[in-house]
Amino acid sequence: MAEIVAIHAASHTPVMLNFPDAIAASEREEIFAGFRAMGAAIAAARPQALIVLSDDHVHNFFLNNLPALCIGAAPQYPTPVEHWLKAEKRILPGDAALGAYLLSRLMESDFDPALSMELTLDHGVLAPLELAGVARDIPLVPILINCVQPPLPTMRRCHAFGVALGRALRTYPALERVAILATGGISHDLATPRMGMVNEAFDREFLRLLEAGDAAGVVKYSTEHVHEAGNGAEEIRMWLAAMGAADGAHFHRHYYRAVPNWYTGIGIGEWKA
Amino acid sequence: MAEIVAIHAASHTPVMLNFPDAIAASEREEIFAGFRAMGAAIAAARPQALIVLSDDHVHNFFLNNLPALCIGAAPQYPTPVEHWLKAEKRILPGDAALGAYLLSRLMESDFDPALSMELTLDHGVLAPLELAGVARDIPLVPILINCVQPPLPTMRRCHAFGVALGRALRTYPALERVAILATGGISHDLATPRMGMVNEAFDREFLRLLEAGDAAGVVKYSTEHVHEAGNGAEEIRMWLAAMGAADGAHFHRHYYRAVPNWYTGIGIGEWKA
Amino acid sequence: MSNWLQNMPTAEAYGLNKVLFELHHKPDDLAAYLGDKEAYLDRFALTGRARAAIRDNDVAALYLAGANPYLLRAHCIGIKIPEPVSVGALKALAGKN
Amino acid sequence: MSNWLQNMPTAEAYGLNKVLFELHHKPDDLAAYLGDKEAYLDRFALTGRARAAIRDNDVAALYLAGANPYLLRAHCIGIKIPEPVSVGALKALAGKN
Numbered sequence: 148m149a150e151i152v153a154i155h156a157a158s159h160t161p162v163m164l165n166f167p168d169a170i171a172a173s174e175r176e177e178i179f180a181g182f183r184a185m186g187a188a189i190a191a192a193r194p195q196a197l198i199v200l201s202d203d204h205v206h207n208f209f210l211n212n213l214p215a216l217c218i219g220a221a222p223q224y225p226t227p228v229e230h231w232l233k234a235e236k237r238i239l240p241g242d243a244a245l246g247a248y249l250l251s252r253l254m255e256s257d258f259d260p261a262l263s264m265e266l267t268l269d270h271g272v273l274a275p276l277e278l279a280g281v282a283r284d285i286p287l288v289p290i291l292i293n294c295v296q297p298p299l300p301t302m303r304r305c306h307a308f309g310v311a312l313g314r315a316l317r318t319y320p321a322l323e324r325v326a327i328l329a330t331g332g333i334s335h336d337l338a339t340p341r342m343g344m345v346n347e348a349f350d351r352e353f354l355r356l357l358e359a360g361d362a363a364g365v366v367k368y369s370t371e372h373v374h375e376a377g378n379g380a381e382e383i384r385m386w387l388a389a390m391g392a393a394d395g396a397h398f399h400r401h402y403y404r405a406v407p408n409w410y411t412g413i414g415i416g417e418w419k420a
Numbered sequence: 421m422a423e424i425v426a427i428h429a430a431s432h433t434p435v436m437l438n439f440p441d442a443i444a445a446s447e448r449e450e451i452f453a454g455f456r457a458m459g460a461a462i463a464a465a466r467p468q469a470l471i472v473l474s475d476d477h478v479h480n481f482f483l484n485n486l487p488a489l490c491i492g493a494a495p496q497y498p499t500p501v502e503h504w505l506k507a508e509k510r511i512l513p514g515d516a517a518l519g520a521y522l523l524s525r526l527m528e529s530d531f532d533p534a535l536s537m538e539l540t541l542d543h544g545v546l547a548p549l550e551l552a553g554v555a556r557d558i559p560l561v562p563i564l565i566n567c568v569q570p571p572l573p574t575m576r577r578c579h580a581f582g583v584a585l586g587r588a589l590r591t592y593p594a595l596e597r598v599a600i601l602a603t604g605g606i607s608h609d610l611a612t613p614r615m616g617m618v619n620e621a622f623d624r625e626f627l628r629l630l631e632a633g634d635a636a637g638v639v640k641y642s643t644e645h646v647h648e649a650g651n652g653a654e655e656i657r658m659w660l661a662a663m664g665a666a667d668g669a670h671f672h673r674h675y676y677r678a679v680p681n682w683y684t685g686i687g688i689g690e691w692k693a
Numbered sequence: 694m695s696n697w698l699q700n701m702p703t704a705e706a707y708g709l710n711k712v713l714f715e716l717h718h719k720p721d722d723l724a725a726y727l728g729d730k731e732a733y734l735d736r737f738a739l740t741g742r743a744r745a746a747i748r749d750n751d752v753a754a755l756y757l758a759g760a761n762p763y764l765l766r767a768h769c770i771g772i773k774i775p776e777p778v779s780v781g782a783l784k785a786l787a788g789k790n
Numbered sequence: 791m792s793n794w795l796q797n798m799p800t801a802e803a804y805g806l807n808k809v810l811f812e813l814h815h816k817p818d819d820l821a822a823y824l825g826d827k828e829a830y831l832d833r834f835a836l837t838g839r840a841r842a843a844i845r846d847n848d849v850a851a852l853y854l855a856g857a858n859p860y861l862l863r864a865h866c867i868g869i870k871i872p873e874p875v876s877v878g879a880l881k882a883l884a885g886k887n
């Protein structure tokens with residue numbers, strides 16, 4: 148049976164790779180240090196596989212077949228899919244067997260994830276792994292939640308998915324140590340009249356509720372207020388799923404800063420028993 | 421609020437269009453008469469939209485993004501996708517608004533269907549509509565359940581999906597009359613050493629349990645015995661979903677014949693209050 | 694207030710988004726588009742409004758017609774619309790809709 | 791007894807099925823394949839066994855390597871393997887695995 152040895156969450160944005168200099172060096176170093184600390188914590192937990200909860204930014208999936216939930220089960224994942232992303236092209240290792248197991252178990256648990264055996268991962272997965280320095284070493288299982296094009300899965304459903312994911316992971320017989328990284332959000336907005344908005348009040352309240360450990364409260368707040376925080380904030384679904392998987396473990400906020408010049412509220416945190 | 425004015429189920433196979441002469445004329449006419457009677461009943465119920473529960477036979481979807489459940493929300497659907505199917509190429513009307521409504525409602529009801537706004541429908545939808553003579557007139561909402569490539573949604577889940585689908589339909593404010601056609605199965609097997617097998621005993625027991633109205637019994641029997649009835653029999657998932665949508669209405673078996681030369685057990689039936 | 698103009702893409706938005714998707718995800722499509730816009734757009738079923746919005750690089754019109762924000766953003770980057778132009782066109786809509 | 795040889799496609803089966811899918815769903819692919827099989831198969835990442843099974847129209851080997859039954863059936867129709875040959879090759883496996 149596997150133990151979930153680490154559960155982290157962090158914002159992502161392509162800007163952190165493409166235009167790191169859009170913010171002051173001191174801010175940037177502070178943020179990059181936060182990601183490095185997260186990577187060090189993940190590495191120190193020695194996971195044999197890493198579940199990455201993220202979203203596909205309309206690269207692998209289009210409106211002809213747009214999954215609400217998708218679980219990757221490939222032995223490897225080329226990345227990045229964006230030709231314009233400033234990141235080295237390479238192939239990340241995947242744990243196909245764990246992906247297959249999670250698919251089956253989650254289908255038995257009354258979820259309806261799509262299967263993918265071929266994904267070219269985008270900045271949502273790559274950027275945080277890159278900054279954390281753990282992009283090459285740990286076999287991945289990408290789990291992609293639709294946060295990019297309505298109709299979107301409900302906040303409640305994403306939390307419940309995380310609960311079921313945690314249960315499935317803990318019964319996985321083939322590994323002893325697995326970790327979860329949720330990436331996305333927090334507040335930001337893209338390609339609308341509000342582009343560039345960062346809603347610091349939303350972010351701080353969202354992180355406060357996570358720290359309070361009140362799952363129902365986080366779901367309610369997310370559902371009722373996400374539209375005040377921008378279309379990119381829909382990505383808090385990954386944080387809700389991670390909270391579900393954490394099974395009551397306490398959330399620790401390690402970092403937060405509103406970074407309007409990166410168009411995003413940058414949060415980093417961790418669930419620890 | 422919409423009323424579900426007709427719920428039918430029928431087997432499908434490309435052979436019924438491609439090689440109708442593979443069976444005796446008397447059998448064929450009997451079967452075709454059964455489909456025409458189904459079409460007449462659907463037409464007489466005057467539905468404003470028709471939900472077609474079927475599966476995609478690895479034409480629209482591949483293993484890079486294979487949905488467990490997918491709801492169509494397009495204004496039209498070209499068909500058939502199979503260049504080798506003996507059917508006139510044409511474009512069937514779709515009810516995009518109803519598809520969109522069902523997607524949202526089913527996501528709120530804790531299902532995770534994929535969205536599709538562009539599908540080229542295959543024989544699974546087309547063949548029964550064609551034989552029933554109702555292919556052109558009624559706007560469709562195709563709902564595709566993965567029956568063709570494991571991991572497959574559980575039988576229990578498919579029944580529950582049908583229950584939720586029926587509830588969603590009955591609360592739809594924009595139409596008054598909708599109908600459901602489930603297509604697929606019953607026993608058959610394709611491209612394995614058992615190809616051509618028809619398990620008449622399985623089919624008769626499956627239909628008997630449907631007539632008995634014992635949902636839990638049908639789910640249990642389907643789960644435990646589908647592997648005796650061939651990979652094509654996985655398509656009974658559509659019958660289970662229709663049973664769920666029927667909300668306790670009584671199932672009437674209108675027709676059954678084991679048709680080994682069409683590689684399929686041909687069943688036709690209807691749920692009526 | 695909503696994060697989305699459309700809770701479900703319209704058929705018009707589907708066609709528009711399909712152009713943006715194919716243009717940036719199929720090899721050769723961007724070159725074909727830049728070489729002959731009209732011929733490239735002839736490949737798709739588009740409303741007149743959607744076609745004009747794409748052809749004229751009208752970022753505000755693309756947004757209003759239901760362009761997915763990620764596809765719209767990638768398109769602006771991919772065809773090198775300067776950031777002040779694309780973001781400016783969007784911000785000029787604030788309060789108007 | 792199971793309806794499926796593989797409860798989850800192997801990586802080998804993925805590659806094999808991708809060839810069958812693309813061959814019959816992309817315009818021009820079938821012509822390219824029939825024109826020069828080896829060159830066409832070079833486009834894909836395939837195990838030696840999967841590649842040989844496709845190249846040799848070895849229906850039994852395709853089945854055993856995890857070809858999806860619908861793709862395998864469509865392939866047999868698409869490249870015109872006579873029904874007695876394709877079904878015969880499968881039936882000859884009965885009881886062997």
Ligand SMILES: [Fe+3]
Pocket residue numbers: 159160202204271331332379382
């Ligand atoms: Fe993102």
Ligand SMILES: [Fe+3]
Pocket residue numbers: 432433475477544604605652655
């Ligand atoms: Fe079928």
